Amino acid sequence: MLPPDNHVHSEFSWDTGPRASLLRACAHAVEVGLPALAFTEHLDFTVWDAADRATAQGLKDRHPANQLPIDVDLYAETIWEARERFPQLRVWSGVEAGEPHLFGASVAAHLQAAPVDRVLGSLHSLPVDGRLMGVNRLLHAPGIDVVGTMRRYLTEMVAMIEHSDAFQVLAHCDFPRRYWPGGRDRYVEAVFEEQYREVFRALAGSGRALEVNTTSPLWSVELLRWYREEGGDAVSFGSDGHQPHLVGQLFELAVDVVEQAGFRPGRDRFDFWRR
Amino acid sequence: MDVTAQPLFDGTFSIDAVASTAHAVVAQLHDEAMATIAALADTWDQPVEDAPAVEVEEPVTYREPDTWSVADEEDEPPAEEEEDEVRVLPVLELPPLRLRPRPAGTNVTARLGAAETAAADAATDEFAVPGEGRRQFVAI
16 A cells, blocks of 8 residues: 655646646546655745745845746645546645745745645745755855765754744755756765664654655665654655656655554555654 | 999998988977977966966856756757657547536635645645644744
């Protein structure tokens, strides 16, 4: 039995192409046997509120980017349509809030106007000289200290957990490894064990779930054991699929890894996996 | 002996002639090799002449990635772009929908109606409602 896919993007995310489709993603989810899926559209800010921590930190803007707001009205219409058309599937609404610790007021304002079922917290960018920069660019900047940048990323993630209660699930907590210079196979988890454990400790202490992301390189059993040893209780599965056919990708394998790390299905097929 | 006959080359060279020619060839090869070695020694670690010079202080202009997903145009050139453009997806055949309930309201939950809201609330993968002072979700 496959778990829900708690991290899916559709045409309502700014970084999906013309083939993205919320309804097609639902059709694919039914096809592969998923019980549920959450459309967690990107919630990234290019301008922000004076009350946001980003302002207090002196952040002025991002580097030129394509981030766009979510069309919440059409999104709500389409979620409703998906629920109507796929009654065998549980369809959740959601957002993936980027850097929610920096944009607490803006995230809150968005959710007040357009409440959702699921909120993921993500760290895609780091402040550099007063501007936010995507870490997938930053890692390839000339002369960059790659290991130092990764440590800085994980440290910032601890701050994100401690300063934001807006999200329920921590998404792809080692996002930069997707873009590791020289190839993702050269990334060594053990180099960052101490920083991973700090993230896991903070997350477990806040009672939230850790996402196993199947777009990122699949984690080792050992890494998930670190999470368990630090008190981690809940695991969420997320494909992070930006195209319908990627929904539920590699879930069979991910389930095996999570199981070997000591987690089991929750109280029903819609629940997170638990220790 | 017929002294009027032209002397014919018998296919052999004198030892002196062979040695002289051979020395000349070896000397030429040596000179060429030394010239090549000298040139390589001067230029082996130099950039190709056409390569643009990079100023140390030159500012770098960054642009945010086009996606938070894996494939980004600068990180990973879209090799299948042409295929993507011509790929025709089958029509998703779905029956017509009944009219959506539209009670007055300004947010998603209100528009979803009571039944949908109840269904969403009934989702069993929610965390237990946290106690006061330990919110896990922005209750707004």
